[in-house]
Amino acid sequence: MAPRAYFDHLVIGSGLAGLAFAVKMAQAFPERTLCVATKAREDESNTKYAQGGVATVLEGHGDSYGSHVRDTLLAGDGLCDPEVVEMVVRQGPERIRELVQWGATFDRDPMGRPHFGMEGGHSAPRVLHHRDQTGLELEMTLIAQVRDLPNIHLWEHHFALDLICGRAVCHGAHFLDLATGRTISVYASSTLLATGGIGRVYGHTTNPHIATGDGIAMAHRAGARITDMEFVQFHPTALYQEGGGPSFLISEAVRGFGAQLKNRQGRRFLLEADPRGELAPRDVVSRSIALELENSGADHVYLDCTGLDSQELREHFPTIYGRCLQQGLHMERDWIPVVPAAHYLCGGIEVDRNGRTDIENLFACGECSRTGLHGANRLASNSLLEALVYAHNSYEFLAQRPLGRKRAPRCTQGPTMGPGTAQDVQGALLALQGLMREKVGIIRTQKRLLAAQGELETMERALLAHSEGNPYDPRSLELRNLLAVAQLIVGQALQRGRNHGGHYNLDLIATTFP
Numbered sequence: 093m094a095p096r097a098y099f100d101h102l103v104i105g106s107g108l109a110g111l112a113f114a115v116k117m118a119q120a121f122p123e124r125t126l127c128v129a130t131k132a133r134e135d136e137s138n139t140k141y142a143q144g145g146v147a148t149v150l151e152g153h154g155d156s157y158g159s160h161v162r163d164t165l166l167a168g169d170g171l172c173d174p175e176v177v178e179m180v181v182r183q184g185p186e187r188i189r190e191l192v193q194w195g196a197t198f199d200r201d202p203m204g205r206p207h208f209g210m211e212g213g214h215s216a217p218r219v220l221h222h223r224d225q226t227g228l229e230l231e232m233t234l235i236a237q238v239r240d241l242p243n244i245h246l247w248e249h250h251f252a253l254d255l256i257c258g259r260a261v262c263h264g265a266h267f268l269d270l271a272t273g274r275t276i277s278v279y280a281s282s283t284l285l286a287t288g289g290i291g292r293v294y295g296h297t298t299n300p301h302i303a304t305g306d307g308i309a310m311a312h313r314a315g316a317r318i319t320d321m322e323f324v325q326f327h328p329t330a331l332y333q334e335g336g337g338p339s340f341l342i343s344e345a346v347r348g349f350g351a352q353l354k355n356r357q358g359r360r361f362l363l364e365a366d367p368r369g370e371l372a373p374r375d376v377v378s379r380s381i382a383l384e385l386e387n388s389g390a391d392h393v394y395l396d397c398t399g400l401d402s403q404e405l406r407e408h409f410p411t412i413y414g415r416c417l418q419q420g421l422h423m424e425r426d427w428i429p430v431v432p433a434a435h436y437l438c439g440g441i442e443v444d445r446n447g448r449t450d451i452e453n454l455f456a457c458g459e460c461s462r463t464g465l466h467g468a469n470r471l472a473s474n475s476l477l478e479a480l481v482y483a484h485n486s487y488e489f490l491a492q493r494p495l496g497r498k499r500a501p502r503c504t505q506g507p508t509m510g511p512g513t514a515q516d517v518q519g520a521l522l523a524l525q526g527l528m529r530e531k532v533g534i535i536r537t538q539k540r541l542l543a544a545q546g547e548l549e550t551m552e553r554a555l556l557a558h559s560e561g562n563p564y565d566p567r568s569l570e571l572r573n574l575l576a577v578a579q580l581i582v583g584q585a586l587q588r589g590r591n592h593g594g595h596y597n598l599d600l601i602a603t604t605f606p
Contacts, residue, residue, distance in 0.1 A: 094266070094275040099127040099245070100495055102264055102280035104252050104307060106130040107137030108227075108476060109458030110286030111234035112483035115194070118241040120491055127278060128238065129247040129267060131566070132302050135231055138288040138459060139476070141300055142227025143343040143411070145198075145209060145219040146191075146480075147473040148184035153208060155216045157181050164474060167213045167373040168467020169593040171320075176464040179445065180474075180481045187480040188220065196233040198222055199408075210348035211472035213373040217348075219473045224343055224409045230476065250276075251566055252306055255283065255314040255454065262314070262454035268564050275564070281496040284486060285311060285441065285456040286479075290324075290577045292570075294434035294533075295525030298327050298341040304570040305577035307460040311441045312576055316449045320439025321577070322585035323468045323594040326534050327435035328353070328377040331419070331428065332392040339433040340415055342395060344472045347371065349408065351397045354427070355384055361393075375469040375593045378432040382534040385431070394427035432534060436475060438466040438594060439584070447486035453496065457482045468593025517567045524551060524574060532582055538599040544582050551575060 101117055103110040106128055114128050130136070149155045160181045165172050192198075198220045199207040208217035222229035238244050249270040256263040256277065264279040287307030291299025312318050329347070330339035347353070347370040355361050365380040366372040372380075381393055397405060402424035406413050409423075416423050441456040443449055443463055449456055458479045465478050527547055531540035552575050555568070591600050 094277050097127070097276060097278045099278065099280045100124040100282075101126045101490070102278055102283045103128045103286060104130075104265060104284065105137065105286035105288060105458070105460075106134050106235075106246070107139035107286060107288055107458055107479070108230055108234065109479035109483050110284060111231075111238055112480055113284055113286070113457060113487050114244055115234060115237045115241065116484065116487040117490070118244045120487075122243055124243060124495070126244045127247060127280070128244060129250045129252065129278070131249065131251040131270070131306070134235055134246055134248050136300060136302055137231060138299055138303055139227045139479075140231045141298065141341065142476060143224045143341055144211060144345050144473045145221030145226040146184075146188065146476045147211075147214070147219050147471065148188050148477060149181065149218055150185055150188070150206060153206070153218075155208075155218050159215055160184075160218060163213055163215050164465070164471045165467075167469050167471035167593075169375070169469055171467035171592055173464030176445065180465050180478055183481045183484070184477055187477065187484060191230065191233065191480070194233050194237050196222070196230055198226075209345045210371070211344040212347060212368075212371045212377060213471045214371075219345065219348075221345065224345065224411045227476070251569060252287070252310060253564070253569065255310050255451075257314045257451060257454075260315065260450070261452040265310070268566070268569070270566060273564070282453050282455060282490055284447070285454070285460055286458045286483075287460045289459040290437050290574075291434045293525065293574045293578050293581070294324075294528050295522070296330070296339055296431070296529060297434040298330055298339055299434070304573050305460075306570070306573045307456065308440055308580070309573035309576040311449065311451075311454070311456065311460075312580065314451060314454070316451050316454065317442040318440065318580055319442045319462050320468075320584070321437070321580040322588050323438035323466070323592070324434060324581065325374055325436040325438055325470050325594050326378040326432040328374055328381055328432050329395055329430040330433035331415070332431045339431075341433075341435075342412055342428060342430055343409065344374075346395065346397065346409060346412065349405075350400050351395050352399075353377070353381070353430075354394050354396050355388060356390055356394070373469055374435075374472065375596075378534055379596055381432050386535070392429040392431045395430045396427050397423045398425055398427070400424070436470050438462070438468060438470050443482070445485060446489035447482045448489070455486045457486060468595065517565070517571055520551065520555065521567075521571055521574070524548075524571070524578060528578055528581075532578070532585065534596065536585060536595070536597045538586070538597065541582055541586050541597075545579075545586065548575060548579050548582060552579070
């Protein structure tokens with residue numbers, strides 16, 4: 093029998109959403125024990141790579157809640173929940189104040205006032221940022237808080253295998269200790285999934301290697317409702333590079349600063365698709381780039397920063413400037429080759445306003461959750477705000493409830509047998525990523541989606557055939573989760589009868605846009 097551990101609250105994932113929840117709960121209830129488990133290092137998360145910032149409205153800065161709400165609803169292409177949007181936007185200032193109290197710093201203008209950046213889809217500058225490393229600043233701020241709280245147990249290198257569920261109640265999760273190879277069962281009164289995104293299903297992504305959709309796949313296997321998976325947001329401007337692997341993000345804020353997108357002839361082709369040009373929502377910009385590449389046969393387009401102040405570029409975007417220099421590119425005089433890359437999932441595990449799933453005692457927060465805020469397309473820099481708001485709401489809900497049973501129930505299943513060492517995990521992963529990129533990318537067709545569905549079923553059978561009797565292998569376990577995520581994306585894309593935001597099916601154009 094696998095060893096067992098017992099905590100009051102279990103958090104799976106160490107990004108902004110999971111850490112914010114853990115800090116709030118641990119500070120308010122020092123007698124309670126919390127476990128924050130992550131499959132990598134404590135600071136490795138999607139949050140760490142968020143360059144842009146946090147969208148929020150602060151009094152006295154010429155903006156309004158109503159304007160932020162309207163911009164979010166417009167970007168979401170009619171599929172946002174208006175009440176959720178209003179709730180998240182209005183909570184923004186208080187959540188920002190908490191971050192500052194915890195030690196986070198944001199850039200200020202020469203007068204000492206908060207400096208707000210402009211990003212695509214926003215009608216006013218409202219994005220607070222820490223240069224071009226906002227996510228890293230918030231991640232390290234929260235980790236410092238966690239380290240000072242003795243009732244939080246931070247487990248690095250623990251891979252979550254499956255949730256422990258029975259009769260639609262979650263009791264915790266099974267883990268693989270990557271250091272020892274042993275499994276351990278963790279029981280808790282509440283379990284929060286904060287496992288981040290799914291970008292690795294596409295290969296060409298701004299997400300880190302850990303973004304393999306583990307939480308969504310586990311929740312799906314446990315029977316939780318998963319929705320809107322077809323709405324994958326592609327960031328328009330990732331630094332172009334041949335081959336796969338994580339792509340370096342050229343932040344939305346660079347276009348908000350005045351950079352222009354051009355084709356190889358120097359034409360600002362975006363203006364033909366939307367009068368907002370570079371400041372149109374991401375789905376519009378990414379789709380326009382994809383069509384330009386398809387029509388021209390080019391591999392990439394260009395981001396032109398040559399008309400911008402060199403000193404200000406270096407001050408506002410030091411990480412991006414440095415990375416471009418490593419590639420031999422001077423932002424002030426060279427056009428930067430860029431392509432869209434998978435960036436953010438707008439769907440996921442369906443939750444209510446308190447982060448509750450339809451499985452009792454199971455919560456989800458951050459990118460793995462579907463809250464209703466983003467609809468079919470995320471407004472730039474709304475995701476960090478969403479993570480903070482829903483972490484707070486889940487904390488408040490659980491703080492008002494008595495702790496439930498955290499001992500092991502009489503009848504719970506062990507972890508479902510995950511695939512062991514497949515003969516060629518890397519080859520299978522590359523095949524999956526190639527399939528998703530070619531058939532389930534920015535521009536889709538019914539024929540491509542149906543072909544992808546059949547190929548994914550074949551891939552799943554092949555993987556399972558290699559798994560029987562083999563030991564757990566992290567790469568194969570991630571591949572299992574990615575296959576589950578891919579099937580959800582394709583299946584829900586086939587069910588969507590109308591184009592919205594991040595889902596664009598050429599076969600639906602005639603009925604969608606008369």
